[in-house]
Amino acid sequence: MAPKKLAAGNWKMNGLTASLAELDAIAARENGCDVLICPPATLITAAVAHSGEVAIGGQDCHAAESGAHTGDVSAAMLRDAGASHVILGHSERRTDHGETDGQVAQKAIAAHEAGLVTVICIGETEAQRDGGQTLDVIATQLAGSVPDCATAANTVIAYEPVWAIGTGRTPTNDQIAEVHALIRETLAARFSDGNDVTLLYGGSVKPGNAGEIFDIPHVNGALVGGASLKAGDFGPIIDALAAA
Numbered sequence: 001m002a003p004k005k006l007a008a009g010n011w012k013m014n015g016l017t018a019s020l021a022e023l024d025a026i027a028a029r030e031n032g033c034d035v036l037i038c039p040p041a042t043l044i045t046a047a048v049a050h051s052g053e054v055a056i057g058g059q060d061c062h063a064a065e066s067g068a069h070t071g072d073v074s075a076a077m078l079r080d081a082g083a084s085h086v087i088l089g090h091s092e093r094r095t096d097h098g099e100t101d102g103q104v105a106q107k108a109i110a111a112h113e114a115g116l117v118t119v120i121c122i123g124e125t126e127a128q129r130d131g132g133q134t135l136d137v138i139a140t141q142l143a144g145s146v147p148d149c150a151t152a153a154n155t156v157i158a159y160e161p162v163w164a165i166g167t168g169r170t171p172t173n174d175q176i177a178e179v180h181a182l183i184r185e186t187l188a189a190r191f192s193d194g195n196d197v198t199l200l201y202g203g204s205v206k207p208g209n210a211g212e213i214f215d216i217p218h219v220n221g222a223l224v225g226g227a228s229l230k231a232g233d234f235g236p237i238i239d240a241l242a243a244a
Ligand SMILES: O=C[C@H](O)COP(=O)(O)O
Pocket: 010, 090, 160, 164, 165, 166, 167, 202, 203, 204, 205, 223, 224, 225, 226, 227
């Protein structure tokens, strides 16, 4: 089995009910590859009713099944709402909420137990890249964030350099290729189906640069933030992936 192509949109803390018109437009297209939209938790149930073939995911979950965790949602709750995926370890959660690799791995175990596919995010800061630490950081995050129950069927890895998120800056193709090769090699050594895990690039993916990025070896799709909010931007990115 080859890695599946996946165009994933992370709406972050954006979207009201009216935004589901954008999802309707994506769901109505001939997409030619797997598409995932992760709206805010408030919209998941409504999004599922608009999604057609498009998968719907959460943006985070708690590691516990239930309990006194005000403001959090569990993996089972996401599944119950109709989600099939959950993003974990996004840098905005690692930075804003101090999430550690170990916590991300615990959340991933809970998500897999609930039957969700995890999209586990890793990536270096600008200081780490400037300091020549990128590959070490990626190796450490992979080792710590991806649990032993991960397989190609339940796990997607998204490489998102923190300094490229929402900035309009992207790494060079060689820099993306170098990191994706390390991720592939690491997963292949660790899991029997590591060669089949879908690997995404994320960070300022736009219609204008998507085709070039999808031609990079071991890039099987993208995790898109800003450009996933409008079907007019996300559609051409999906098409570029389908054509790659
Ligand atoms: O989850 C998505 C990433 O953080 C990328 O966001 P961006 O496409 O707005 O740079």
